Amino acid sequence: MLFGEATKFGGELLDADKTYTAEIALGATTTTGDAEGEVVERRHVALGRVEIQRVLAGFRGELRQVPPMYSALKRHGRPLYEYARAGCSVERTARRIRIHELRLDAVAAERLAITVRCSKGTYVRVLAEDIGRALGCGAHLAQLRRVEIGPFSLAGAVTIEALEALGGEAREARLLPVDAVLGHLPAATLGQVAASRFMQGQPAELPGAGSGRIRVYGPAGTFVGIGEVGADGRLQPRRLISSGDAPAGTPAIAPRTL
Numbered sequence: 001m002l003f004g005e006a007t008k009f010g011g012e013l014l015d016a017d018k019t020y021t022a023e024i025a026l027g028a029t030t031t032t033g034d035a036e037g038e039v040v041e042r043r044h045v046a047l048g049r050v051e052i053q054r055v056l057a058g059f060r061g062e063l064r065q066v067p068p069m070y071s072a073l074k075r076h077g078r079p080l081y082e083y084a085r086a087g088c089s090v091e092r093t094a095r096r097i098r099i100h101e102l103r104l105d106a107v108a109a110e111r112l113a114i115t116v117r118c119s120k121g122t123y124v125r126v127l128a129e130d131i132g133r134a135l136g137c138g139a140h141l142a143q144l145r146r147v148e149i150g151p152f153s154l155a156g157a158v159t160i161e162a163l164e165a166l167g168g169e170a171r172e173a174r175l176l177p178v179d180a181v182l183g184h185l186p187a188a189t190l191g192q193v194a195a196s197r198f199m200q201g202q203p204a205e206l207p208g209a210g211s212g213r214i215r216v217y218g219p220a221g222t223f224v225g226i227g228e229v230g231a232d233g234r235l236q237p238r239r240l241i242s243s244g245d246a247p248a249g250t251p252a253i254a255p256r257t258l
Helices: 004-009 049-057 080-085 124-135 160-164 168-174 178-182 192-199
Strands: 018-026 028-030 039-042 061-065 095-108 111-118 139-149 187-189 212-217 223-229 234-240
Touching: 004 178, 018 124, 049 095, 049 124, 061 124, 111 124, 111 139, 124 139, 178 223, 192 223, 192 234, 212 234
Parallel strands: 028 139, 187 212
Antiparallel strands: 018 111, 018 139, 028 039, 061 095, 095 111, 212 223, 223 234
């Protein structure tokens, strides 16, 4: 959950890799690709662990995946699930995704337990269907749990109930700094003059910084936003925090997104 200035950087999490634990039910395909749909076909399952591992190996790396009809993607201004509920199927363009890790955790009866670390835009439901098709028995997604997104995992999570039981100061202590979302970006620290220019939406000189997006800090180590270094070596502001968190001496300006 993002609050205050951190909401400006939520897009970083949308683009981040995700990790899921999932259970795949073999031998049954459904209308939705998951347990909520109606079963449309059942097949006998007689598979060994070695065969399953061989099939899973073919789903690692870069793939092309067709989004499911039961999804929120829009076509002509309407989400695909509306077409699906009306009994219609529309053409969907396959999208490039990447499966960084696909691990078989357990095999029990007609269930597979897997861990998937994947790029944005990956539908684990479709992955489950494709795995079932490759195994020759059909399958659907029985359970799904997201356990990591970008730098965050359930190991550092806290439930709403646990927060409610804490006092105000203890709740505040659970909050991470804004730049915790941006640990995947290289960092640069500006001097006072450069930081002031940067916070006013003006480019700053940053020799030897290479190119690309970076997280930017003021002279006191205060996070001030995201910048992008161009081919000319100049740091252009891209997304800034409000002046309330600016380095000391930085002129007050209205919050902005550049």
